[in-house]
Amino acid sequence: MTMRIYVPRDAGAVAVGAHDVALALEQAVAARGLVVEIVRTGSRGLYWLEPMIEVTTPPGRVAFGPVSTRDVMSLVDALVSGCPHPLQLGLVDNIPWLKRQTRLTFARCGVVDPRSLDDYRKHGGYKGLERALTLTSDAILADITASGLRGRGGAGFPTGIKWKTVTQASADRKFIVCNADEGDSGTFADRMIMEGDPFVVIEGMTIAGITVGAAKGYIYIRSEYPHAVAAMNAAIIAAKRGGYLGTRIVGSSHSFDLEVRVGAGAYVCGEETSLLESLEGRRGLVRAKPPLPAHQGLFGKPTVINNVLSFAAIPFILDGGAKAYAEFGMGRSRGTMPIQLAGNVKYGGLFETVFGVTLGELVDDIGGGTFTGRPVRAVQVGGPLGAYFPRALFDTPFDYEAFAARDGLIGHGGIVVFDDSVDMAKQARFAMEFCAIESCGKCTPCRIGSTRGVETIDKIRRGELVSENLAVVEDLCNTMKFGSLCALGGFTPYPVMSALKHFREDFSPAPQRLQAAE
Amino acid sequence: MSVYEPWDEARGAEIIAEHSQLEGGTLVILHALQEAFGYVPEAAIAMVASALNLSRAEVYGVFTFYHDFRKKPAGHHVLKLCRAEACQAAGGDRLAALAEAKLGITIGDTTADERVTLEPIYCLGLCATAPSAMLDGRVIGRLDEARIDALVAEAQR
Numbered sequence: 230m231t232m233r234i235y236v237p238r239d240a241g242a243v244a245v246g247a248h249d250v251a252l253a254l255e256q257a258v259a260a261r262g263l264v265v266e267i268v269r270t271g272s273r274g275l276y277w278l279e280p281m282i283e284v285t286t287p288p289g290r291v292a293f294g295p296v297s298t299r300d301v302m303s304l305v306d307a308l309v310s311g312c313p314h315p316l317q318l319g320l321v322d323n324i325p326w327l328k329r330q331t332r333l334t335f336a337r338c339g340v341v342d343p344r345s346l347d348d349y350r351k352h353g354g355y356k357g358l359e360r361a362l363t364l365t366s367d368a369i370l371a372d373i374t375a376s377g378l379r380g381r382g383g384a385g386f387p388t389g390i391k392w393k394t395v396t397q398a399s400a401d402r403k404f405i406v407c408n409a410d411e412g413d414s415g416t417f418a419d420r421m422i423m424e425g426d427p428f429v430v431i432e433g434m435t436i437a438g439i440t441v442g443a444a445k446g447y448i449y450i451r452s453e454y455p456h457a458v459a460a461m462n463a464a465i466i467a468a469k470r471g472g473y474l475g476t477r478i479v480g481s482s483h484s485f486d487l488e489v490r491v492g493a494g495a496y497v498c499g500e501e502t503s504l505l506e507s508l509e510g511r512r513g514l515v516r517a518k519p520p521l522p523a524h525q526g527l528f529g530k531p532t533v534i535n536n537v538l539s540f541a542a543i544p545f546i547l548d549g550g551a552k553a554y555a556e557f558g559m560g561r562s563r564g565t566m567p568i569q570l571a572g573n574v575k576y577g578g579l580f581e582t583v584f585g586v587t588l589g590e591l592v593d594d595i596g597g598g599t600f601t602g603r604p605v606r607a608v609q610v611g612g613p614l615g616a617y618f619p620r621a622l623f624d625t626p627f628d629y630e631a632f633a634a635r636d637g638l639i640g641h642g643g644i645v646v647f648d649d650s651v652d653m654a655k656q657a658r659f660a661m662e663f664c665a666i667e668s669c670g671k672c673t674p675c676r677i678g679s680t681r682g683v684e685t686i687d688k689i690r691r692g693e694l695v696s697e698n699l700a701v702v703e704d705l706c707n708t709m710k711f712g713s714l715c716a717l718g719g720f721t722p723y724p725v726m727s728a729l730k731h732f733r734e735d736f737s738p739a740p741q742r743l744q745a746a747e
Numbered sequence: 748m749s750v751y752e753p754w755d756e757a758r759g760a761e762i763i764a765e766h767s768q769l770e771g772g773t774l775v776i777l778h779a780l781q782e783a784f785g786y787v788p789e790a791a792i793a794m795v796a797s798a799l800n801l802s803r804a805e806v807y808g809v810f811t812f813y814h815d816f817r818k819k820p821a822g823h824h825v826l827k828l829c830r831a832e833a834c835q836a837a838g839g840d841r842l843a844a845l846a847e848a849k850l851g852i853t854i855g856d857t858t859a860d861e862r863v864t865l866e867p868i869y870c871l872g873l874c875a876t877a878p879s880a881m882l883d884g885r886v887i888g889r890l891d892e893a894r895i896d897a898l899v900a901e902a903q904r
Contacts, residue, residue, distance in 0.1 A: 244873050244888030276875035414831030417872040452778075452815055453871050455884060493774055493813030496869060510773030510799075512812035528770065570875065572836030577875030600837075609832055645874070647836045659835070663869070669812075 232265045232308070234258075235283040235290070237339065239272035239424050240456040241417065246297060247280040253301040254282070261305065271425015273339035274579030275326055277600075283321055284308060292318040326576060326595070331557065333550070333565050334541045335418075335581045338425035343460055346467045349428040355473065357544030361436045362481045366396050369440045369547065376546040376554040377563025382408055382501075382536030383611065383640040383716070385562075385629040391533060394523035395441040398531035405437045405446035405485075406508065406527055406534040409461075410492050410499040412451060413612025415571040415643030419537035421579055422567075423450070423457035426541070427464035431487060433540030435478065436547055437533050438485040446485065447527070449504050451492040461489050496613075496667040500715045501534045503669060514669050515715040536641070538567060559585035562628045570596045572609075572645035582627075589623030592646055603648035607732065609656075611640025613663050614720035616727035617656065636727060638720070653732035657702075658686040660724035664717060674709040675718025681705060682725065689736055699736060702729065749883060751785035751820070758783065759791050767798045773809050777816055786817035822857040822864035824902040827881040830854075830867040833874035842878055842895050849899045863902045 236251040237243075251267060258265040275281060281294030282304075293304060293316040300316055307314035318324055332338075341348040349355070361369050374389030395403060407430060411419040423430060434446045450458050465487050468474040476484040490508055492498050498507045502516035505527050526532025542564065546554050554564045562584035568591060570577045575597035592598070592608055599605055607617045616637035618625065625631055632639045647656075661682035668675045682705050689698045706722035713719040729736060752758060762783055766776045776795055780787050787810055796806040810816050828834075828843050847853055850863055857864040873879035876888030882898055890898075 240871075240886050241873050241876050241888065244871075244879060244886040245876050274875075279876065411872060412870060414870045415833045415874045416870075417874055420872040453868060456886075490775065491778060493778065493815035494868075495813050507774065508771055510771035510775075510809065511805075512808050572833040572874065572877060573838075574875070577877075579875075613832060643833075643874070645833045645836050651836070656832070656835075659832070663831075667869075 232263070233268055233285040234265055235268050235270045237272045237280060237425075238269040238343075238456070239279075239339075239421060240454070241276055241421070242272050242279040242281070243456070245279050245295070249298050250280045250282065250296050250301060253298040254305070257301050257305045261309065263305075263309070268342050269344075270341065271338045271343050272421060272579075273321070273327060274335065274421060275324070275576075276578040277576050278318065281318070288320060290321045292321045292324065294318060326578075326580075329595070330581050331565050331583050332581045333545045333554065334429070334538060334567055335422065335426070335579065336545075337429065338422055341426060343425055343427055344463050344467065346428065346464075346471045346473070349426070353548070354428055354544070355432055355479075357547035358432050358436055358473070359479070360549065361439060361547045362479065362483070366440050366442070369436065370396065372546055372551040373543070376542075376551040377558070377561070378539065378542055378546060378554065379562070379629065380536060381538035381542065381566070381641065382499075383638065388535065388539055391523055391535070392437065392440055394521070395443075395531045395533045398524055400531050402445070402528070402530045403441055403443035404527040404530055404532040405434050405441070405443045406505065406532055407434055407446065407448040407537055407540055408499065408501060408504055408534055409448050409450040409454070409457065409537045410504055411454070411537070411641065412496040412499045413614075413641050413643050415609065415645035416569050416612060416641045417571070418567040418569055418579055418642060420454050420457050422537060422541050423454070424460045427460050428468065429541045429544055430461070430537055431464055431468050431474065433543035434487065435473065435485050436543050437535070437540065439481075439483045441531070441533055443533065444484045444486065446487045447508055448487060448489045449492060449498070449508055450489060451498075452494055458489060458491055465489065495669075496663075497669045497715070497717050500717060503715070505532070505534065512669070514671050515717075517714055538641075557583040559583075559626060559628050560630055562630070566627060566639070566642050568627065569643045570646070571643060573599045573601055573648050574646040575600045584628050585626050587623065588618060588625045588627065588644075589620075591627065591644060592623065596644075596646060599646060599648040601648050601650075603650065605646055606649040606651055607647045607653060607656075609645045609647070609724060610643070611638040612643055613660060614638070614716055614723055615640050615643075616723045617653065617731065618727070619731040621731070636730075637723065653728040653735040654686060654690050657725045657728040657736075658683055658690070660721055660728075661686060664721040668717060672713045672718050674712035675721070678705050678709045678718065679721060682709075682721075695737065699729065749785065752783050754784050754788045754790070756790065756794075759788070759794060763791075763794055763798045773799060773801070773806065774813070777810060777813075781816060785820045789818075822861050824862060824883055825864045825866060826898060826902050827866045827868040827871075828854065829869070829871050829873070829877070829879045831870040833870070834878040837877035839878035839890070842890050842892070845892060845895050846899055849896070850903075863899075
């Protein structure tokens with residue numbers, strides 16, 4: 230058997246040198262006249278170990294990491310001689326951080342070659358679609374509903390209901406739209422799955438197409454993700470060649486085609502109606518709802534618009550996994566959530582687990598605290614529109630309702646960890662500033678409130694009429710929360726108010742804090 | 748460093764024609780124009796409008812709404828620093844200030860010799876290897892002072 234070495238091509242691994250390592254490996258094995266196949270994969274999501282390479286051995290794949298180009302020579306020597314290497318991490322499947330996870334959506338990510346349709350099929354790919362093609366729309370919808378899957382973009386709307394609405398709508402054309410405008414800081418699960426297992430997204434969207442009767446789908450990917458764009462485009466070409474996209478897919482009577490469209494740096498386009506406007510070639514102005522996209526979405530036609538992770542969860546569910554999926558989780562949050570640990574965290578990466586794990590377990594136990602070694606002071610959950618949680622709330626279980634009950638949201642599952650050097654007044658200011666930069670401008674509370682918010686927090690930080698200005702900020706947040714059409718203006722108050730509520734001391738004019746912040 | 752063609756009306760028309768049949772393809776066309784010329788020349792706006800049967804105001808509105816599209820060419824190298832929360836938590840603000848000081852410009856500007864444009868970016872999705880940056884499309888993670896020094900030096904070359 231030819232030795233295979235797997236090196237990620239995931240952007241997160243490339244950013245820390247994976248391409249250079251792959252090149253050095255190629256040269257090192259060629260110099261020794263070895264026959265080695267180097268396969269480029271996605272990432273397993275253990276980013277503190279990237280670039281993490283894997284080597285085939287009789288008992289399974291063995292991992293090494295973090296590998297730099299300087300380690301390549303000694304590593305190849307160790308592989309040839311069979312001697313241990315200091316970077317060896319043992320069998321990948323036995324790495325505790327991976328072993329503790331429940332990988333349903335990310336089962337193949339980091340394992341398969343994302344450019345190979347054959348590899349995808351060899352690892353159970355397209356079984357969900359094959360089964361779906363033997364079922365009626367109603368039977369597919371029954372499976373989706375039974376799984377309890379809720380939209381993974383952040384809003385948590387039941388996927389089965391959304392799809393059913395589009396199925397029942399009558400129109401000459403319907404569309405499937407994948408929201409891959411993953412703009413929340415601290416989130417990268419969409420990027421990882423598109424780069425590491427793009428066919429699972431395509432399969433999920435194809436199943437949506439045959440269910441609701443749509444023949445065309447769009448994947449709207451943000452321009453900040455060039456690697457994901459390339460990976461999805463390559464996979465679409467391969468799927469077309471293999472007969473999995475196009476007319477009469479896999480010999481059935483269904484036709485379904487996909488097109489990637491690239492965003493242009495507007496955060497608000499992650500909001501579904503803004504995204505639809507952008508896909509139609511317009512300014513990303515948010516639409517009022519109703520009408521819901523399920524009734525009048527893209528080009529005014531009934532449209533299923535879901536997040537990447539929602540579509541990626543579908544193939545497992547359709548491959549006889551609906552019941553198994555529903556058995557995971559807590560309350561109304563069923564199945565698994567790919568959680569992303571980011572920022573100042575020791576073990577950062579993607580941790581797919583069943584709902585119900587507590588925030589404290591995620592940050593302290595799985596994340597290992599901060600990489601600076603300083604105490605964790607705050608974590609922001611759910612992106613720029615998510616609340617900051619103090620240690621006192623670390624017993625909150627990861628669940629849509631539990632976070633909402635504590636004035637927070639799980640959003641797209643990103644957790645950004647901050648140590649005790651953080652200035653929470655500065656973070657609150659940033660939330661307002663970001664809203665001001667990214668507001669589409671349609672709603673006055675969002676467009677103007679965010680700018681006034683920045684000015685008012687600046688006054689507080691300068692020590693001007695602190696208690697009066699704090700009251701202004703609270704009032705402003707209230708107006709934005711209830712007076713904005715979408716989550717940008719409506720949720721910016723979450724980080725601001727949570728910072729005010731849990732870290733009030735940072736908003737008092739204490740000179741030492743102000744100095745530390747500048 | 749990216750090499751761009753000088754603006755040429757015939758070439759612009761060709762690019763527009765290539766995509767004008769796409770449904771809702773305004774962004775696709777603007778991206779393609781910028782990819783070819785490094786920016787979206789004002790003259791092209793009217794051409795896009797006429798090809799898509801839209802008003803110039805509509806196309807101009809789309810062009811100005813999105814952060815990506817440029818009115819004029821950028822510097823020879825574009826260094827984008829992630830300014831979002833995960834990178835802030837990992838010390839990104841300090842490194843951004845360092846890059847500004849080294850280049851003698853503030854974020855959003857181009858150096859006088861037009862070598863380097865320094866821009867903010869709100870999340871590259873490299874949040875577990877923060878702070879991160881992108882130099883001419885190449886991603887770089889785990890930034891520290893030494894890496895910022897090296898990136899700035901590379902961009903100035």
